Structures are given as C-alpha cells and as structure tokens.
Amino acid sequence: MAGRVGVRALIVLAYVIIFAPMVTVAIISFFDQEIVSVPPEALTLKWYVNAWAQRDFARGFVTSLQIASIATLIGVPLGTLAALGLARSSFRGKEAVNTFLLAPLAVPAIVAGSALYLYYVMAENVLDMDIKGTLGGLIAANVLLTIPWTVRLVSASLAGLDRSAEEAAANLGARPFTVFRRITLPMMRPGIVAAALFSFVASFENLELNLLLVGPGRVTLPVAMLSYLEFRMDPTLAAVATVQIALIAAMMLITDRFVKLSRVV
Amino acid sequence: MGTLTLDGLVKRYGPSTAVERVDLEVRQGELVSLLGPSGCGKTTTLRMVAGFIEPTAGRILIGGRDVTRAPAYARDTGMVFQSYALFPHMSVAENVGFGLEMRKVGRAERESRVMEALRLVRLDHLAARLPRELSGGQQQRVALARALVVNPAVFLLDEPLSNLDAKLRAEVRLEIRQLQQRLGLTTLFVTHDQDEALAMSDRLVVLAAGKVQQVGSAEDLYERPANAFVAGFVGRCNVLAGALEGPGRFRLEAGAVLPCGPDETGVPSHAARLVALRPERIAIAAGERGEGLPARITAVTYLGAETEYHADLGGTTLLVIRPTPPHGDPLRRLAVEDRVTLQWDPAAARLIAGEAS
Numbered sequence: 001m002a003g004r005v006g007v008r009a010l011i012v013l014a015y016v017i018i019f020a021p022m023v024t025v026a027i028i029s030f031f032d033q034e035i036v037s038v039p040p041e042a043l044t045l046k047w048y049v050n051a052w053a054q055r056d057f058a059r060g061f062v063t064s065l066q067i068a069s070i071a072t073l074i075g076v077p078l079g080t081l082a083a084l085g086l087a088r089s090s091f092r093g094k095e096a097v098n099t100f101l102l103a104p105l106a107v108p109a110i111v112a113g114s115a116l117y118l119y120y121v122m123a124e125n126v127l128d129m130d131i132k133g134t135l136g137g138l139i140a141a142n143v144l145l146t147i148p149w150t151v152r153l154v155s156a157s158l159a160g161l162d163r164s165a166e167e168a169a170a171n172l173g174a175r176p177f178t179v180f181r182r183i184t185l186p187m188m189r190p191g192i193v194a195a196a197l198f199s200f201v202a203s204f205e206n207l208e209l210n211l212l213l214v215g216p217g218r219v220t221l222p223v224a225m226l227s228y229l230e231f232r233m234d235p236t237l238a239a240v241a242t243v244q245i246a247l248i249a250a251m252m253l254i255t256d257r258f259v260k261l262s263r264v265v
Numbered sequence: 266m267g268t269l270t271l272d273g274l275v276k277r278y279g280p281s282t283a284v285e286r287v288d289l290e291v292r293q294g295e296l297v298s299l300l301g302p303s304g305c306g307k308t309t310t311l312r313m314v315a316g317f318i319e320p321t322a323g324r325i326l327i328g329g330r331d332v333t334r335a336p337a338y339a340r341d342t343g344m345v346f347q348s349y350a351l352f353p354h355m356s357v358a359e360n361v362g363f364g365l366e367m368r369k370v371g372r373a374e375r376e377s378r379v380m381e382a383l384r385l386v387r388l389d390h391l392a393a394r395l396p397r398e399l400s401g402g403q404q405q406r407v408a409l410a411r412a413l414v415v416n417p418a419v420f421l422l423d424e425p426l427s428n429l430d431a432k433l434r435a436e437v438r439l440e441i442r443q444l445q446q447r448l449g450l451t452t453l454f455v456t457h458d459q460d461e462a463l464a465m466s467d468r469l470v471v472l473a474a475g476k477v478q479q480v481g482s483a484e485d486l487y488e489r490p491a492n493a494f495v496a497g498f499v500g501r502c503n504v505l506a507g508a509l510e511g512p513g514r515f516r517l518e519a520g521a522v523l524p525c526g527p528d529e530t531g532v533p534s535h536a537a538r539l540v541a542l543r544p545e546r547i548a549i550a551a552g553e554r555g556e557g558l559p560a561r562i563t564a565v566t567y568l569g570a571e572t573e574y575h576a577d578l579g580g581t582t583l584l585v586i587r588p589t590p591p592h593g594d595p596l597r598r599l600a601v602e603d604r605v606t607l608q609w610d611p612a613a614a615r616l617i618a619g620e621a622s
Contacts, residue, residue, distance in 0.1 A: 170337040172363050173364055189354070
C-alpha cells in the first residue's frame, strides 16, 4: 500500500517537473511588468502584440516552418528506407550502421553544428558556392536531425509488425511490391506518422545546430529568440514560447486522433 | 481444386537437415495431416508448399504442375496461419476480398463472393468490422474465409487452432472439417496435437527429425504403428524392449515372457524388436489366476471415466487403462501392492522393429 502511494507520488512529481516550466512561461507571458516579479502588477496581452510586431519573429517562424517541413519531407522517407533495410536484411556491420544513423541524437547539437559549420566553409571553398546561410544548407543540416528520430520510431514499428500478414498477402496472390504498398506500408503508418511529427518538432525547435548556420535575413525562430534575449529581458519571449508550445501541443493532439501515439512511442 | 505431390522434398540449413526426403501425395478432396513434435519439419514442409521457403532438393506439384521454383503469389494455395495474419488496417470484408482483388475479380462479383464466404463461416453480420474488434475464434474464421474465397487448388492450415481455448478448439475443428469435406478441398494440415490430427484427417503423416515415420489412416497409426516413435506419439503405448524367443513369445529384458502377435516386421531374425502394447488392450483381474501374467499394482490413478494402473511385471512397469469399474466390483478397491493378473489378445502385443530409445 505504502509502495503504491510512493509510486503515485513519484508520477505526480515527474509531471510537475515536466509541466512546471511550461506553465510558468505561459503565466509570465501575461505579466505586465518588464522585469518579472511576483505577484504581477497587472495582466496584459501586450507582449503578444509586441511579439507580433517583431518582424524577426514572424520571419523566423516562417523560416523555421519552411526548414522543418522540407527537412521532414526529405528525412522521413530516407530514414524509413534505412529502417526497412536494417530490419529486413542482415549484413556485416549492420549494428555499426544503426549506431551511425542514431548518432546525431547522441552528439551534442552544438558540436554537430560547429562541425557542420567548418565542413560547410571547406565545401564552399572547394565548390566555390554559398552553403552556410542558404536555405539548402539549413535544410541539409536539419535532415540530419530528422533521420535518427525516423530510424528509431520506424524501426520500433517494424519490430512489432506481424510478418505473417505479408506472407498471407503473397499467398493470396500479391506480388512483392503490392505486398509492400497494400500491407507493409499501411502497417508501418503509425510509426511513420510519429516519426514525421517528432522530426518536425526536433527541427523546428532546434537552436544549437542552426545557430552557426543561419545567415543574414535567414534566421530560424529559436535563433531569433536568442538574439532578442541578448538585448531585452521582457516577457515577449514567454509569449512567443507559449504560442510555440500551443502549436506543438495542437499538432500532437491532431496526430493522436489519427494514430495513437502511445502505441508507437 | 487439385492434387498435391511432394517428391523427395529436402530442406537443409547448413549442416542441419530440417526436412529429409518427404514423399507424399494428397489426393483431390483429401485432408492429410502432418503430425509431429515441434522441430520435426512439419511447418517447414508446409511453408515450402506455400512458397515461403525454397527447398534444397525435390519437387512440389500442385494439380500436376511443377511449382517448386514458383513464387508464393503464383501458387494458388490458400493458407490459414497460426497467428491468423489478418490485415489489421482492413475491414473483415476487405480482408476476405483481398485475394479476389489480386485475381482482378470485378467489384460486384467480389462483393457477392465475399459475402458468400462470410456466410459460410457465419460472420456475414461482421463484414464491416476491423479484425481487432473480433474475438479470437471470429478472427480465425475470417482467416478461413479469406483463404477459401479464392478457391485455392490446395488449402494449407498451419496449426490453425493452437491459439484458441479448448472449448472453441473442438468447435472450430469440427467446422473446418465440415467445410473441407463439403467443398472438397485438397488440404494439408499441420499440427502437433494428435487428437486434432486423429479427429480431422483422412490420412496422417507422422514426422520426426525431418523424416516421415509413417503414413496412414488414424486406425493404421493407432493399431499398426510402424515404429516405436509412432507408437509412443500417437496415443499412449507400452513400448517394451526384449527379444523374440519363439513364435508368439517375447522375453522382456527383465525376464518376463509375454504372449505377442505374429512377426510382421520383415527385419532379420537377429535384429532388435520391440513390443507395442496399448494400455487399454490389457485386461486386469484381481488376485492371481491360472491364466495370464501375475503382476503387482504400483500406482492407481482415478480419472473419472477411466482408471489408470501401473503394474509391475517382473521388474517391468506396464501402463493399464480400464473403464473405471462400478462400485462393488473387486477391481474398484484395487490398491498399491495388490496382486493382479494381466491378460491380452496376443495380437494386441504388436512386434515392431527397432531398439529401445
């Protein structure tokens, strides 16, 4: 009995630790004074208005949206194919390939960002073209973020997939490509949808990797928020963060209606 | 519709042999079981017929056509899987219609054939459901309908009942057999459950370690087992080692001499022989009589309709199974250490070739 109460308390504590910062940020975004103090002098929506007025935030939002969407569209199919290859074939060094594909999650993003920065500079010298600060360069870097998420989530959904369903389809006269299209792919769908969602979020909210790669006039939202923070400390950032949290939460809820995320993640 | 012929079928995985020269002819409309313990090669054989495993050697013919190298999708077999293998994202009707769709059957005809197949398994009222909304027994029947609807030349059943609970199993078993007979389906049925195999099959193939031990009807296998493995695997059996002393006289290793049937083993007279004696063929009488063999009871197990006795016959233990005697019968009070007399028709003690394992 005492053990059950202990477990409950632990679960509640975990939720409090997870939600406390988000709730705090949301509350602060309505405080009237510039330097945060409790209790607030008054409540206001002016920081939302101010955030809307900052052209950097609006542009950053669009840029982030663009980069995250395109990186997801490129990275999820690639990662899915990689996961299929890893799950369905056996070859020497398979484990090494798997670890390699998951590596972007393990390497600190700031290290990966610095490495990419140096690599881009070298590549620019060799190829005599702009890479850093371009949309292409940013998308390529963000694809790197989407691949480990995709490989992990799609691999997990493949591991739980009943292969006899594919055999049954073949037995009923379906050729290999038809089996893949009609049976395997739909059965993988929850994993792929989850992978797309997590890839998008990972890319959209990434700061460290993109920090060194953005260029003038092309700044992602997190980077725009960081540069705002260098000059101002008012709750505008809290307002932007609250909007971001709300957007991502909405995406999760909508996705969950189509695919039960708890089944895949 | 058609026949299925396996001709010297072999499957090796590196140095180990999963299936060793299986020859078998399943006739039109016949249900043949592959029966054996796990790892005997029965599922490997079935999967070779379906085209999921490529044989190392030998040929597979369906309706006379050699399909040994044909891909699974071109074989015209209908398989029911142990796990049912339904398509989780398709409705019951879509599951059943999949094979027809692959055969390019038009929508109208497809729909009517799907409903007909679902009526056959009494699931037409659940056509719009998803598989996960059905019970295990219902899912199994969807899998049956899905395999039947395409009129396969050969119907393949891979332990289709093992995921069902005992009561349902008996029900579905009867249902499958009736469907198979009504539709005249040529069927290969894999199971490790001897009761299931005996109840459903026209003929059985007993497999062990990849080799065919015996092919025959349920009666053949039970009454005339070819070897000690079949005797022990199909039903329960006393398999006793010893030597033939003279016609109808078998001396056990421990010394007792049993009456036995004629020697039909066909092996040289000096070769090893065993006696296979079914426990229910042994008559038991209380006390020591003039005829029969004196023995001593070492265990009595009451099982309701039947009672099992262990009887020590000069150092060899025999299993005896009798209908439980009525109250008042002296046998009813039989207890450990009591003296009894055992007797049987000599022909029931069947000589088989082989050595004690």
